[in-house]
Amino acid sequence: MSSDRKSPTMSDVARKAGVSAMTVSRALKADSVISPETRSAILTAAEELGYIFHATASNLRSQKTDFVAVTIPSINNANFADTVAGLSEILSGRNMQTLLGYTNYDMDVEEQLIEQLLRRNPQAIVVTGGRHTPRARRLLENARIPVVETWDVPDQPIGHYVGFSNADAVRAMVDHFVSVGYKRIAFIGGDQGRDTRGSDRRRGFVAAMKAHGHDDIRLIAAGAPPISMREGADAMARLLQEYPDTKVVICVSDLSAFGALTECQRRGIVVPDQIAIGGFGNYEISGVCVPSLTTIDAHSREIGRRTGSLILDLLNGASGSMQVNIEPGLIIRQSSL
Amino acid sequence: MSSDRKSPTMSDVARKAGVSAMTVSRALKADSVISPETRSAILTAAEELGYIFHATASNLRSQKTDFVAVTIPSINNANFADTVAGLSEILSGRNMQTLLGYTNYDMDVEEQLIEQLLRRNPQAIVVTGGRHTPRARRLLENARIPVVETWDVPDQPIGHYVGFSNADAVRAMVDHFVSVGYKRIAFIGGDQGRDTRGSDRRRGFVAAMKAHGHDDIRLIAAGAPPISMREGADAMARLLQEYPDTKVVICVSDLSAFGALTECQRRGIVVPDQIAIGGFGNYEISGVCVPSLTTIDAHSREIGRRTGSLILDLLNGASGSMQVNIEPGLIIRQSSL
DNA sequence: ATGAAAGCGCTAACAA
DNA sequence: TTGTTAGCGCTTTCAT
Numbered sequence: 001m002s003s004d005r006k007s008p009t010m011s012d013v014a015r016k017a018g019v020s021a022m023t024v025s026r027a028l029k030a031d032s033v034i035s036p037e038t039r040s041a042i043l044t045a046a047e048e049l050g051y052i053f054h055a056t057a058s059n060l061r062s063q064k065t066d067f068v069a070v071t072i073p074s075i076n077n078a079n080f081a082d083t084v085a086g087l088s089e090i091l092s093g094r095n096m097q098t099l100l101g102y103t104n105y106d107m108d109v110e111e112q113l114i115e116q117l118l119r120r121n122p123q124a125i126v127v128t129g130g131r132h133t134p135r136a137r138r139l140l141e142n143a144r145i146p147v148v149e150t151w152d153v154p155d156q157p158i159g160h161y162v163g164f165s166n167a168d169a170v171r172a173m174v175d176h177f178v179s180v181g182y183k184r185i186a187f188i189g190g191d192q193g194r195d196t197r198g199s200d201r202r203r204g205f206v207a208a209m210k211a212h213g214h215d216d217i218r219l220i221a222a223g224a225p226p227i228s229m230r231e232g233a234d235a236m237a238r239l240l241q242e243y244p245d246t247k248v249v250i251c252v253s254d255l256s257a258f259g260a261l262t263e264c265q266r267r268g269i270v271v272p273d274q275i276a277i278g279g280f281g282n283y284e285i286s287g288v289c290v291p292s293l294t295t296i297d298a299h300s301r302e303i304g305r306r307t308g309s310l311i312l313d314l315l316n317g318a319s320g321s322m323q324v325n326i327e328p329g330l331i332i333r334q335s336s337l
Numbered sequence: 338m339s340s341d342r343k344s345p346t347m348s349d350v351a352r353k354a355g356v357s358a359m360t361v362s363r364a365l366k367a368d369s370v371i372s373p374e375t376r377s378a379i380l381t382a383a384e385e386l387g388y389i390f391h392a393t394a395s396n397l398r399s400q401k402t403d404f405v406a407v408t409i410p411s412i413n414n415a416n417f418a419d420t421v422a423g424l425s426e427i428l429s430g431r432n433m434q435t436l437l438g439y440t441n442y443d444m445d446v447e448e449q450l451i452e453q454l455l456r457r458n459p460q461a462i463v464v465t466g467g468r469h470t471p472r473a474r475r476l477l478e479n480a481r482i483p484v485v486e487t488w489d490v491p492d493q494p495i496g497h498y499v500g501f502s503n504a505d506a507v508r509a510m511v512d513h514f515v516s517v518g519y520k521r522i523a524f525i526g527g528d529q530g531r532d533t534r535g536s537d538r539r540r541g542f543v544a545a546m547k548a549h550g551h552d553d554i555r556l557i558a559a560g561a562p563p564i565s566m567r568e569g570a571d572a573m574a575r576l577l578q579e580y581p582d583t584k585v586v587i588c589v590s591d592l593s594a595f596g597a598l599t600e601c602q603r604r605g606i607v608v609p610d611q612i613a614i615g616g617f618g619n620y621e622i623s624g625v626c627v628p629s630l631t632t633i634d635a636h637s638r639e640i641g642r643r644t645g646s647l648i649l650d651l652l653n654g655a656s657g658s659m660q661v662n663i664e665p666g667l668i669i670r671q672s673s674l
Numbered sequence: 675a676t677g678a679a680a681g682c683g684c685t686a687a688c689a690a
Numbered sequence: 691t692t693g694t695t696a697g698c699g700c701t702t703t704c705a706t
Contacts, residue, residue, distance in 0.1 A: 019677090023676060055457050055700095121393055139389075
């Protein structure tokens, strides 16, 4: 609380240290030319006054900020958290921050969020997914900063992208199950258009099944994203009722896959002996639960790191449209052995 | 990408609409007095130019921002995510944003983060926990904005707090186990001072055991926070080796509790018949897994909501030191029945 | 190595 | 209802 007067500015520090405001500005930058004595006197004065650097004024005058804006669907998702961590890891090496916003898997929220973020003048913007509202797309196209789409391979990239095909990833899992002799394969989730990654995965499932000549497509809806463990369990219950002879179920994420597993446990259905389960995302739980879950690793952290390097390159003057494809990995575990 | 010229400013919009910059400024504020025709002409001009409002300049001139800064230990934790969601829910009603940063459970990182956030002039700052480095404490004390500490009952509150006693919450769980006749109770986690909430929980465990005359205190370390499911499983393995006759284990969080449960499953140890398990946090998994886990609900979302209302009150001129205690709830589930 | 003047894009304050 | 002037706190630019 202390005093109720205004916060001290550089001029206040300058007065106290007996120098000009410009010299204070220089003293606070690591790389500028200034005598060691002057600098230490200024730093002491600043500390004594409780001076806090005013980033807003600095940003306005220098016409640049020190952060990159990022939109992710959910703040509470280990996959997206890993991507952000990878991105921050790279950017922090250049003293850049990450300004985070979440869309709650809603494209309209994403549109508003993108506008909010652009108003703060980020040096670059990273969005999750390759589909957006028309206005969001326009905002991104008109932004005079690098735009990177992630976690997808956009049909028409706005600028750059670092991602993978959700459809192809699931297709690879279906191919695996078919190749080891499984039949009567079902898919849980991805029914709402809102989460394009989820519906892409479902689309990949359907395409793969048809490619293998399986016309018996078993789809179970699981509601709006994010699909919870509980919704996965409920969907499993419906699957067992509608298609009791199903031998494999692929779930839109590891969380719903775990929920499905628990439903089997409650009913005394043995996994994988009676039914095999596959998930998506390689969340920690899929490697720890009993039995452990077969899944797809999207290399979330690597997506973030590659995005970070890409942005640094672009800010350093690199040009051209960068398209980075990350190959997801199939991890076979106990739930399908 | 479009043109490489500068971004349009209010003056550009004003010229195009044939009005002054000030009128444009008014047109973009929802509540200002301006004729409908002028406003719509201005909005059209702005849209055609692809004008983006420059929040930095606005913030500098008006000496205020539209956001509240928040520090949480981890971006990928459902409890803290719920608190942030509750806070955002309240603040968004007043068109305020949340500027989020995470400390990775490290007080030194927290100190740097607090300084970074204060440089951007938030209208208030919310921190997780009631203990900080001396410098972080000083920064918060000198900040001329409301400071709210959460998820704890600070010994010496800096400004306001919305929280609960982690020690008391675990004490209540121990009391419950003792009251239903359990003996030989152990605790996993909370050994590193870094995560003060974890060590407070452990402290509460020790205090409760002593209060009940149990001198046989069984503590198993689980490493640095955040304690993962895997670390919970490893700690359980060590517990079974060191104290094989343990009848109850309380874990520092539901995630480590679930890990401990899986270790029992891998070894054919039946929960709760051979050993009961308790967690902390009421994460979704604790209600879904088989058997479901007894836990403590800290009312994470409510903490966020109460914090939000508190901040709005303070920004509206309320004074005094607000101390809000949230009572955690004990949830008994299959793992201890 | 340091200082003086100007101005980044908005909006408070006042005027019309 | 709309316009004019000044200035928020910094840093660019140029000078010494």
